[in-house]
Amino acid sequence: MKILSAGAVQPGLTKVREAFRQVDDRNVSIDFATAPAIAKRIAASEPVDIVVAPTDLLEALATTAQVSTNRTLLGSIGVGVMMRTGATLPKIADVEEFKRSLLTAHRIVYNQASTGIYLDRLFQRLGVAVALESKTIRYPDFSAVLDHVRNGNGNEIGFGATTVIIESSDNGVQFVGALPAEIQNTTAYAAALTPTAGDDAAAFLDYLATPVARSILRSAGIE
DSSP: OEEEEEGGGHHHHHHHHHHHHHHOOOOOEEEEEOHHHHHHHHHTTOOOSEEEEEHHHHHHHHHTTSSOSOEEEEEEEOEEEEEETTSOOOOOSSHHHHHHHHHHOSEEEEESSHHHHHHHHHHHHHTOHHHHHTTEEEESSHHHHHHHHHHOOSSEEEEEEHHHHHHTTTTTEEEEEEOOGGGOOOEEEEEEEOTTOOHHHHHHHHHHTSHHHHHHHHHTTOO
16 A cells, blocks of 8 residues: 655654554555645545645545545644754744744755745744845755755754654754744644555554554654
8 A cells, every 4th residue: 555645744654654564464655745745646646545644635635535534633743943963052942032043043944845834924923034034945845954954054943843853863953842832833634545545545544543553653743
């Protein structure tokens, strides 16, 4: 079976797949992409059995019968801050500290997917969008953001889903923390079958709802 999944849930979903393989020997292939890329690939009729994505995207796909209206909730993920390993960490304990850290940073780096869309709106709301515009760098996905931050220099602040930052924290970056609670944005992720999905895919979807899978997802930061 083939799963097309948002990248933010990768740390938890890959571990769930390994646990599933211990009780069921069916092959599970997972391809990770951004939410906009998932929408385009499904629209192009790419053969997929399960789609794991933000719930609003699944709702949109369900309106055109591209996925089932029945779905299994994985959990929610917030936005986090990262810096290059060894760099001085910015202060982000509250909104005012966060704004000052943004304004004094040399560069701000984030993606063009769900996280980036929210950050664009947030910076507008905080009144810093114009000041940040000339030093902001956008990439299609988190992987490119990660490469930039870990290979960069100076005071560069990177953003991404908390799950993937934590997963990458031994790979040249350090997790500074989540956004302050007052401005945090959590995205709910769920899984849904496509119309062509078979029994194998249905079995994996059922497994996602088991206590074992839930525990694995929580340990990966998917609450």
